[in-house]
Amino acid sequence: MTDSLSVVTQAGAAPTETNLARILRVNLLGQGPKALSGLPDHVTLQDNKTKRLIRLAITAQGIVLSRAKASSVVDVTGNFDPFKGSPPEFSVRAGWRRPLLKSRLRALLTPRFKPWAVAASELFDRSNQTKNSELTITMLCNDTDEQHVWGRGSENVSIIASQQTLTHLFNGISMLIDDILKGRIQCQASMRNIALITDATIDQWLDSTP
Amino acid sequence: MNTPFKGESDLNAWLDRHHVSRIRTQATDLDGFALGKYCAREKFLKALPIGHNLADVSLGSDSKSTPHLGFWHSFRQGAIGDIALKPDLDTLVPDGLESDLGHAICDFAQLDGSPISLCPRTKLKTLEQQLADQGLSVKCTFELEFFLFNNSYADAARKRYQNLSPVGASPLETIYFLRDSFHAAPFMQQVLDRLDWYGIPWEAWNDENGLGQIELNLTPTTPTEMADRVVRAKQIIFETAVQQGLSATFMAHPQEGFSNGMHVHHSLLRDGIPQFFDSNARNRRSPLLMNWLGGLLSTMDASVSYLCPSPNSYRRLREFAAPPVTATWGEENKSTGIRLICDAPKSARIEHRVGAGDLNPYLAMAAILAGGLVGLSEEKPPPPEFTDLGWGIPDSVPRLPSDIMSAAKALQSATKLKTFLNAEDVDYWVKSRRHEWMLFHRAGVDPDSATPTQWEYERYFATV
Numbered sequence: 001m002t003d004s005l006s007v008v009t010q011a012g013a014a015p016t017e018t019n020l021a022r023i024l025r026v027n028l029l030g031q032g033p034k035a036l037s038g039l040p041d042h043v044t045l046q047d048n049k050t051k052r053l054i055r056l057a058i059t060a061q062g063i064v065l066s067r068a069k070a071s072s073v074v075d076v077t078g079n080f081d082p083f084k085g086s087p088p089e090f091s092v093r094a095g096w097r098r099p100l101l102k103s104r105l106r107a108l109l110t111p112r113f114k115p116w117a118v119a120a121s122e123l124f125d126r127s128n129q130t131k132n133s134e135l136t137i138t139m140l141c142n143d144t145d146e147q148h149v150w151g152r153g154s155e156n157v158s159i160i161a162s163q164q165t166l167t168h169l170f171n172g173i174s175m176l177i178d179d180i181l182k183g184r185i186q187c188q189a190s191m192r193n194i195a196l197i198t199d200a201t202i203d204q205w206l207d208s209t210p
Numbered sequence: 211m212n213t214p215f216k217g218e219s220d221l222n223a224w225l226d227r228h229h230v231s232r233i234r235t236q237a238t239d240l241d242g243f244a245l246g247k248y249c250a251r252e253k254f255l256k257a258l259p260i261g262h263n264l265a266d267v268s269l270g271s272d273s274k275s276t277p278h279l280g281f282w283h284s285f286r287q288g289a290i291g292d293i294a295l296k297p298d299l300d301t302l303v304p305d306g307l308e309s310d311l312g313h314a315i316c317d318f319a320q321l322d323g324s325p326i327s328l329c330p331r332t333k334l335k336t337l338e339q340q341l342a343d344q345g346l347s348v349k350c351t352f353e354l355e356f357f358l359f360n361n362s363y364a365d366a367a368r369k370r371y372q373n374l375s376p377v378g379a380s381p382l383e384t385i386y387f388l389r390d391s392f393h394a395a396p397f398m399q400q401v402l403d404r405l406d407w408y409g410i411p412w413e414a415w416n417d418e419n420g421l422g423q424i425e426l427n428l429t430p431t432t433p434t435e436m437a438d439r440v441v442r443a444k445q446i447i448f449e450t451a452v453q454q455g456l457s458a459t460f461m462a463h464p465q466e467g468f469s470n471g472m473h474v475h476h477s478l479l480r481d482g483i484p485q486f487f488d489s490n491a492r493n494r495r496s497p498l499l500m501n502w503l504g505g506l507l508s509t510m511d512a513s514v515s516y517l518c519p520s521p522n523s524y525r526r527l528r529e530f531a532a533p534p535v536t537a538t539w540g541e542e543n544k545s546t547g548i549r550l551i552c553d554a555p556k557s558a559r560i561e562h563r564v565g566a567g568d569l570n571p572y573l574a575m576a577a578i579l580a581g582g583l584v585g586l587s588e589e590k591p592p593p594p595e596f597t598d599l600g601w602g603i604p605d606s607v608p609r610l611p612s613d614i615m616s617a618a619k620a621l622q623s624a625t626k627l628k629t630f631l632n633a634e635d636v637d638y639w640v641k642s643r644r645h646e647w648m649l650f651h652r653a654g655v656d657p658d659s660a661t662p663t664q665w666e667y668e669r670y671f672a673t674v
Contacts (some may be wrong), residue, residue, distance in 0.1 A: 002498040012613035015651045050654045067448065067658060083652050177279045190288030191279070206644075 005033060006062035014045055015206070017054055017065045019082035022172060022207035023111045024056075024063055035108055036060070038101055044072040045090070047107075054080075069099065082205070085174035085182070087111045111173060116141070116163065117148045119170035124150050127200035135193060141166055156190040157189040157197065172204040214409045215302035225251060228304040230312035235262065235295050237316040238330050238441050240642055241273040241519065242570035243673060246295060247317065254297075254314075260323040261316055263292040269318045269328060269499065272645055273520075273669055281641035283634065285326045285659075293326065294319045301438055306407025313408070315438050328635045334434050337579040341478075341631065344586065346485070350476035350575065351430040352440050355567050356447060356460045357470065358394055358422045358500035363457045363672050371464070371667035383419050385468060390417040394424055397454055401426075404446045410439045419532070420468035430475065433579065437571035440472075448672075461520070461670045462566035463525035466661055470567025471526065471533055474578060477559040478502065487558035493541070494552055499560075503539060503548065503592040505585020506562065506578065510537040510547055512624030514564060514610050515617040515643060516577035520674070521650045521657070522666045523566035524613050529601040534563050534626025535609050538596035545600035547610065564610065568674035573639075580630035588626075613657075614650075616645040 001210045009017050028035055036058055043056045045068075055068035060189070078090025090109060092102045114122070122141065129135060134153040140160045141147070165184045168174045176198040179185040187194055215224045224230075233254040235246035245268055253262065267277040269287050277290075285293070301315035318329035325332045341348060349650060360375040377397065378390035398415055405412055411429035418425045426447075428439055444460060451458040463469040478485045478498060488496035506513075518524055526533050532544075539548035549561040565574050611617035617666045618640045621627070655663035 011611075011616050012657065013615075014657055015648065050656070052656065081654075132402065175280070190291060192282050192288050195278070195280060195282040199282065202280055202644070202648075 004061065005029075005036075005165060008062065008064045010064070010066045013065065014052070015082045016050070016052060016080050017067075018206055019081060020045075020054065020109070021063075021065055022205075023088075024065075024108060024143075025207065026112055027108050027110075028062065030112055030164075031107065033060070035104065036063075037104075039104060039108075043075045043105065044068045045076040045078070045080065048076045048077060049079060050083045076109070083178070085178055086110075087173055111171065113167050113171045116166035116170050117146070120148070120166070121150065123170055123200055123204055127203065129197060130144070130198055135196075137197070139166070155190065155193055156189070157193050159185060159187050161185040169201060169203075172201075172207070174201075175205050176201045212298075212304045212306050212407045212409075216300040218549075221255070221299065221302075223303070225312065228312065229310055230304060231310040233297075233312045233314055233619060234305075235297060235314050235316045236441070236445070237295050237318055238437075238570060239269055239271070239574055240328075240330060240570065240573070240639065242330075242441070242568065242573075243273065244441055244445050246538075248311075257294075257592070258297065258299075260319065260321070261294045261296040263321070266291050266293045269293065269326065271644065272649070273673060274649075278642060278645060281638065282647065283638045285320070285328055289580055292321060294323065298324060303408050306404060313442070315442075325531045327632050328401070328638060330362060330570055330576070331434065331437070333631070334437055334572040334576045334579075336360070336632075337576045337583070337630065338433055340583060341579060345480050346501040347479045347482075348433050348476055348579065349430045349479060349484075350433050350436050350474060351428050352436060352571055353471070353473040353475075354426040354428070354440065354443060354447075354460075355418055355470040355472065356424060356444075356458050357420060357464055358397060358451070359422055359457045359459075362455045363452065363456055366457045366671065367668075370664060371443075371662075371671055374457070376420075378417070378422050378447075380568050383421060385417060385419045387417045391415075394422075395448060397456060398424065398426075400450045400454070401443075401447055404450065405443060407443055408446070409578075410443060418468070420465075423468060423470070433476075433575045434572070437575055438479055440571040452571065457672070459671050460567040460674050461666070462520065462523040462568045463662060464667075464671065469526035469531070469533065471563065472565040472567050472569050472571070472574070474562040474565055474575065475559050476562070476575075476578065478582075486560070487552060487555040489555075494558075495550075496588075499550075499552070500591045501585045501589050503550070503560070503585065504550060504590045505583065505588065506560070506581045507537055507592045508588075508590065509577075509581035509584050509624060509627045510564065510607075511611060511620040512627050513577040513621070515580050515621040515639070517556070517562075517565040517569055517596075517613075518614075518617060519566070519570060519573075519612050519643070520568050520646060520666075520670060522662055522670055523568055524611075524617075525662065526566055527610060527612060533566075534600055535602070535612075536600050536607055537610060538600055538607075539592055540596045540600075543600065544595065546596050547600075568670060576631060577627070580627050583630045584626045591619055614643050614647045618647075 003054045045054045053068035057064040135151045137150040137157045247248040295316035296319035297314040305311035358377040413427040415426045486499040534547040540546045541550045552558045653665040
């Protein structure tokens with residue numbers, strides 16, 4: 001059944017929309033059609049930073065994201081800025097007095113995280129980062145001392161960060177290059193290998209990995 | 211008298227004769243920016259034939275010189291190194307204005323002098339060679355459109371590019387209006403003098419539709435030489451504006467109203483004989499022309515990424531606003547993506563009308579030639595000629611990509627085009643467009659705003 005549910009963005013979709021679409025897709029896949037039951041046929045979100053309005057049109061087939069009209073009544077407000085490196089924080093409008101719908105909406109918009117090592121394995125598999133013999137990627141979580149190694153290549157990539165940072169990174173919430181530049185991740189590698197892994201995390205962030 | 215070095219053999223004698231003691235090197239990066247150094251004559255000569263070094267990220271950076279950190283190309287080095295700017299001595303010219311200065315167009319090259327396929331100029335030369343291998347050559351020209359303001363660049367920046375004063379007499383968006391032209395004439399006279407000194411022949415210039423907008427037409431020549439002339443003409447226009455306390459911009463859509471395009475006219479020749487016109491063929495259109503058109507049309511969606519490289523380029527592609535919005539063609543139809551002119555053997559040509567004012571002429575021309583080559587290899591005719599107006603038509607007629615990411619996706623999936631343009635280079639270009647798109651949105655701007663955002667002005671007004 002979930003195969004028939006789709007989340008569609010329109011041509012020219014902004015990163016906020018593509019990022020939301022990715023979160024919605026994961027949640028629809030996990031929760032199935034019940035995730036949409038009882039929800040109104042459209043919901044309008046507003047991003048606090050850009051003030052941009054996004055319309056979620058909800059049907060039995062799934063969700064279509066588009067830009068909403070300026071006159072739309074806002075149902076959900078929050079920080080949906082996809083570049084901040086952490087999950088969206090939002091609240092459903094106070095006047096909406098249907099607790100079940102509120103919680104359904106919250107469940108739909110809240111990203112579900114896999115453990116970082118599991119998510120990292122999936123990312124490397126999807127992007128063929130470790131299937132060739134070039135890279136050895138060593139990753140250390142500096143607040144739990146959990147360490148994992150992927151690949152057996154001659155070129156080493158070493159990544160050290162907190163559990164939260166690694167969780168966000170490999171679940172598609174942030175991008176490696178942003179985390180490095182903002183000092184959240186220490187990454188020792190050649191420019192090429194940083195670029196290759198960054199490229200994969202951007203693909204995931206945009207939900208465009210084949 | 212100023213003469214280009216082309217055709218001479220004694221470089222030192224030429225430099226002596228023109229009193230050149232400094233040479234400015236110039237290469238064009240992916241975004242169409244002119245990059246280079248001012249070199250002492252001794253340094254320039256010592257570095258020949260490979261040329262002087264510069265950081266490899268100069269070809270791997272965005273339009274704000276931020277290195278492309280998130281994607282990779284095999285020409286780059288693991289810890290940032292150098293590449294070379296290899297001069298094409300055939301392009302060496304004296305400046306004319308600065309008596310001891312010469313100019314040389316260069317290719318980005320490896321330190322051993324081997325070519326880098328990602329280099330836009332190298333790319334275009336490769337495409338020209340692919341045509342030469344089939345016994346064909348190309349004659350082409352670009353129409354340069356730009357806006358000219360009475361404000362200096364510094365003043366324009368201070369005013370945040372709002373309410374600038376266009377050069378001209380009329381507050382109306384007139385075209386060919388001689389009173390507007392007269393206002394721009396002192397500026398254009400200096401531009402034309404410098405074009406003459408550089409050996410860049412021109413045909414005409416005129417007042418264009420937008421307020422303060424000018425169009426300059428250069429004399430047709432081969433693709434790489436024409437692209438060289440375009441980047442030089444743009445630099446001359448910029449420098450003349452600086453010297454006269456004005457500002458000129460090739461931004462595709464710098465304000466509400468009319469936009470800057472860069473239409474590309476071209477025709478194919480075999481042994482110097484034009485090949486598009488055939489008096490025995492239906493409508494006098496040769497089979498070669500029809501196959502070439504077929505390729506241009508079938509790849510037009512994908513080529514938009516090169517023809518409209520920035521988020522700002524897409525503000526131009528609006529219905530009834532002069533630029534085309536569909537992958538269509540028609541004889542003497544200026545509302546379609548391609549206008550065919552086929553009334554006489556020598557003047558028969560294709561006018562590709564999709565290009566924006568901010569395109570990189572090397573890459574845009576390479577994409578057009580690659581599209582034509584797809585057509586020659588497939589021998590597939592174009593869709594039926596479009597004889598109606600190309601705007602306001604039903605949605606069932608597919609539109610060209612209307613944003614930078616849609617265009618990049620179309621290019622990414624254009625397998626046939628990539629065989630001629632090199633898949634790794636196309637992939638890198640696509641990632642660079644994604645990077646530009648992300649930076650645009652990172653600024654928190656409204657992509658649907660009617661006018662360009664400050665981010666666009668600051669990034670493109672004085673640079674493209």
